[in-house]
Amino acid sequence: MVSSPTRRALIGGGTALGLVGSGSAAVAEVPAHARYVIEQEALAFLRNTGAPGVSVAIARDGRLEYAGAFGISDLTGQRMTTDHQFRIASLSKPITATAIMRLVDRGQLSVGQRLFGPSGLLEGRYGPTYPALHGITVAHLMSHTGGGWINDGNDPTMIHFGVSQDEMIARTLAYAPLVAAPGSRQMYSNFGYCLLGRVIEQVTGESYETWVRREVLRPCGAEAMRIGSGQRGNREVAYIAASGGDPYGVDMPMLDANGGWIASPTELVRFLVKVDGYQSTADILRVDSSRFMATRPFPVADFGHGWTVNNRDNWWHTGILPGTSAFMCRTRSGFCFAALANTGGPGSDLPLLLDQMMFRMAGYVPGWNP
Structure with a gap:
């Protein structure tokens, strides 16, 4: 909220x-x-x-x-x-955004990098991804313009308790399609920031x-x-x-x-x-x-x-x-x-x-x- x-x-x-x-x-x-x-x-x-x-x-x-x-x-x-x-x-969320920018400042990450598809930062970590996801960048998730996973009654971060975080992410990517093209609309998304946490882990090799x-x-x-x-x-x-x-x-x-x-x-x-x-x-x-x-x-x-x-x-x-x-x-x-x-x-x-x-x-x- x-x-x-x-x-x-x-x-x-x-x-x-x-x-x-x-x-x-x-x-x-x-x-x-x-x-x-x-x-x-x-x-x-x-x-x-x-x-x-x-x-x-x-x-x-x-x-x-x-x-x-x-x-x-x-x-x-x-x-x-x-x-x-x-x-x-x-x-x-500002703490996570700051962590992303620390990596950018150090040359370890670009806000324009994509998460999924060929050369995507998280491609393969959660199973196959469909083409609509391939346009999502780090900047899109930081600005809530990823195209989906809205903070509403179906917020995936709040309805999958009882499963692991990785399982929650995999289910969401597979079964919760985007509702807009990445970058076209701003829709507040907890799940987008969850993914940014995983980007930090992927780049740093640490939790x-x-x-x-x-x-x-x-x-x-x-x-x-x-x-x-x-x-x-x-x-x-x-x-x-x-x-x-x-x-x-x-x-x-x-x-x-x-x-x-x-x-x-x-x-x-x-x-x-x-x-x-x-x-x-x-x-x-x-x-x-x-x-x-x-x-x-x-x-x-x-x-x-x-x-x-x-x-x-x-x-x-x-x-x-x-x-x-x-x-x-x-x-x-x-x-x-x-x-x-x-x-x-x-x-x-x-x-x-x-x-x-x-x-x-x-x-x-x-x-x-x-």
Whole structure:
């Protein structure tokens, strides 16, 4: 689920916690009144939504300026902390897109390479493929223009639980035909990002999680992020479904590249400031590679190649699964922020409410204006 709200150009924040990716104790002054209002905004979110807990992080010009956690991490009443990790659902997609661009920057991959057919990156891995698939490129999958496998009631990544990921992919390629020519329409596809995970494995010779943690997340200072499982892990919140679905019935390893990661908001912000295209902190991608992820495949598209984008040069993504809601954004004015809640479910508007909450926090710190 991805929202496309009208966005302002910056956010606000609170207590400074040092430089992203370092142990520095550098401090920026945030007035007590601003901190108080930010905290009241978070508490109002909990009251109005019934969410057990919410956690947020804000960076400006590469600095982590504010991190706060509110409510409880589980129904035993354990207090939420900024160290707690959550399932981030589709916020996983910009991470996968970044991994693809790391390979492009290193000359190991081209976004124009095809997945199937003669010389296709994945040809033969999942059995014979039919000719319509042979036009799909890496860029098509990054921009949701692969031609099929829409995120709806027949989403293959969500209806084949109980089989292996390879079996799910093989069945989908064999029995779920494309509905449009590759590159002709934009249709949000979890399965397309699942395939990108397999491209990363094919090119690197390693598992998706192993390579991404070492080559993408470690340089960002976020290596503690991981692919989730059906069990609650160390530092992980408990999930309470808001609108149907069993949080612990979700096959997280199946969703790896399109929705399987677990992170704290602070870890997400550490990732964001390393891929935002700004010079305040050394990025892990070339500037043109970061910019490509935010470039639409055609003018009327909502998505770039990993991010939802708008005409104000804000990049963001939302995510939802039974028991979790997620939002992160990079703004045109040098801010990066993330917000996670431990409730959610199909049809929930919680990611949009997280979005709106973060932007309402924008005006609370004097001087943090566009």
